[in-house]
Amino acid sequence: MHIKKIFYPSHFLDFQKKAICWAERFRNFQYLNGNELPYLHSSFPVLLAVSDQHSFALSFPARLTELLRDKDWWFGYLGYGYGQPPYHSDFLGFEEGEFFKPDSMLTFHSNAIEIQSVDSPEAIYQEIEAVQLVGKPSRAVKFAAQHSKEEYVQKVEQIKSHLRRGNVYQVNFCTRFDAENAKIAVVEVYEKLNSLSPMPFSSLLKVGDKYIICASPERYLKKIGTEVVSQPIKGTSPRGKGDKEDMANIDYLQNSPKERAENVMIVDLVRNDLSQVCIPGSVKVEKLCEVRTFQSLHQMISTVVGEVPSDCLPEQLINATFPMGSMTGAPKIRAMELIQEFEKQERGPFSGALGYFSPNGDFDFNVLIRSVFYNARSQQLSFSVGSGITVLSDPEAEYEECLLKASAIAQVLGS
Numbered sequence: 001m002h003i004k005k006i007f008y009p010s011h012f013l014d015f016q017k018k019a020i021c022w023a024e025r026f027r028n029f030q031y032l033n034g035n036e037l038p039y040l041h042s043s044f045p046v047l048l049a050v051s052d053q054h055s056f057a058l059s060f061p062a063r064l065t066e067l068l069r070d071k072d073w074w075f076g077y078l079g080y081g082y083g084q085p086p087y088h089s090d091f092l093g094f095e096e097g098e099f100f101k102p103d104s105m106l107t108f109h110s111n112a113i114e115i116q117s118v119d120s121p122e123a124i125y126q127e128i129e130a131v132q133l134v135g136k137p138s139r140a141v142k143f144a145a146q147h148s149k150e151e152y153v154q155k156v157e158q159i160k161s162h163l164r165r166g167n168v169y170q171v172n173f174c175t176r177f178d179a180e181n182a183k184i185a186v187v188e189v190y191e192k193l194n195s196l197s198p199m200p201f202s203s204l205l206k207v208g209d210k211y212i213i214c215a216s217p218e219r220y221l222k223k224i225g226t227e228v229v230s231q232p233i234k235g236t237s238p239r240g241k242g243d244k245e246d247m248a249n250i251d252y253l254q255n256s257p258k259e260r261a262e263n264v265m266i267v268d269l270v271r272n273d274l275s276q277v278c279i280p281g282s283v284k285v286e287k288l289c290e291v292r293t294f295q296s297l298h299q300m301i302s303t304v305v306g307e308v309p310s311d312c313l314p315e316q317l318i319n320a321t322f323p324m325g326s327m328t329g330a331p332k333i334r335a336m337e338l339i340q341e342f343e344k345q346e347r348g349p350f351s352g353a354l355g356y357f358s359p360n361g362d363f364d365f366n367v368l369i370r371s372v373f374y375n376a377r378s379q380q381l382s383f384s385v386g387s388g389i390t391v392l393s394d395p396e397a398e399y400e401e402c403l404l405k406a407s408a409i410a411q412v413l414g415s
Contacts, residue, residue: 005121007113009129015113018131019048019106020187020204026050028100030075030205031190032356035198040287040303041222041229043200044364049075049102049356055207058082058097064315067099068357074099077205077212077354077368080323080347091348092375092382098207099357136185140414141381143177146344149399155342156395162338163391170265171329171338174386175402176345182381184374186211189412193372197296197408201366203354209377212349215408217292217299218367220324220353223317225362228274228306232266232326233367234388235259235289235300236401246293253298254291258392260300263289266388267302269325269332276320278306296408314363324367327351329388349373350384372409383409 009015023029029050034043055076056067063083067074076099079091104117104124115121147155152175159171190204190213201216219231237253240246253259267285274283283306290301308317329335350373355365374381385405387398 003118003121004114004116005125007115007121007125008111009113012111014133015128016046016108017133017191018128019113020190021133022128022131023048023050024187024206026206027052028055028075028207030100030354030356031203033194033202034200035194035202037198037200039200040231041219044202044355044366046108048106048108049073049100050104051100051102053101053103055098055100057095058099059095064097064318065313068314068361070101071359071361072101073105073359074101074357075205075355076100076207077349077352078318078322078365079349079352080327082322082352083319091346092373092380093210093378094348094373097352100207136188138184138189138414139182141179141182141184143179143410146176146178152399152402153395156389156393156398159338159342159389160391160393160395163389168334168338169330169390170262171335171342171389172327172351172386173339173389173398174343174347174351174384176343176350176382176384177406179381180379182374182379184381184413186213186374186376189213189372192412193408196412197294197370199294199370203366205354209375211372211374211376212354212368213372213374214354214366214368215370216354216366216368217294218301218326218369220355220365220367221317221321222364223308223314223362226307226310226312228278228308228317230270230274230304230321230324231301232263232270232304232324233299233301234263234266234326235291236387236404237298238404239293239295239297250291250293250298253300254289258390260289261392262388262390263300263302265330265390266325267304269330270304270321273321273325273332274304274306277312277316278308282307297404314357314361322353323351324353326388327367327369327386347384348382350382351386370405370409372413381413
């Protein structure tokens, strides 16, 4: 993409919405939106990449090395099962990972748009300006829950029996909601979700007939130069109805022994993972158990940083740290074995990662949570939520935390 030009649309926000609608005509597109939220080490840029080329599917035992030999921009996702033998049936047609190389990229600044393209940036600008913004209503989606409350509580108790025996210290246990015959207007659903729950790692991805509608608050891993950053989340509390209740919820989260222990365990796991590839002594906890407030909830976030050798390849970092500890538990391998035992269906892209690789080897990926996965051809739709189970977990409270995390998606989909 060697042609680049900057434009100043008179109606910036309308142009941004038009650009997403325009992108739907392509085989693949990815829209990243950090919502301009102040975030340690920055949130996602506001960026749109489109392509009519075939995507590159990663399947076991393929690795990223083949993809990244071509030093270009790559946009896409890694599923939770990337690099592992598949153990369940297909998930809505999603691959273990899928990436595309963009033909055009739009970067949104405060009041300007930079268009890079193999074609004419002026022609692209005019095409987007001509888009008519007409709302497309979605039909309310009816979900079938993977677990009833009783089943969920029973499984958490079974997981706690493993915790009490010392087989594992923490397990991230997830439950899934599925829908058939779902007809949704993808861009409208994304806009509603992002309005209701604006997050620093929000995204909308289309790969062929498959879509990911994402409102993630969590960063999996970022590399810029030789610096790497991971920001695991463990600990959630709801927003209060007023300032007093809101502050009480923050205070509870900040001082909860269970939530802090859960967060610290994952921080230790992340430090251990990063230490496999980082320069000895460079891995540090920059922020521990920091409570951040978002529109619909409070989250406890830690920030772990490290430095890698200049010749460290992106795939080395990902192979050492994937899947992220916040979505497995600790120790990672045993927790993943219990996840396989207690979750009925494969996770697919859920609890994987979505983001991009740049030509110079830098990258930034979120954790694929608070996300809708949709196959427009089969009209199947799914989303999942989960929480970290420890010996201190109250099964009913964990179930309520899952419902809180699912509430924004359920509201947007009219369920």
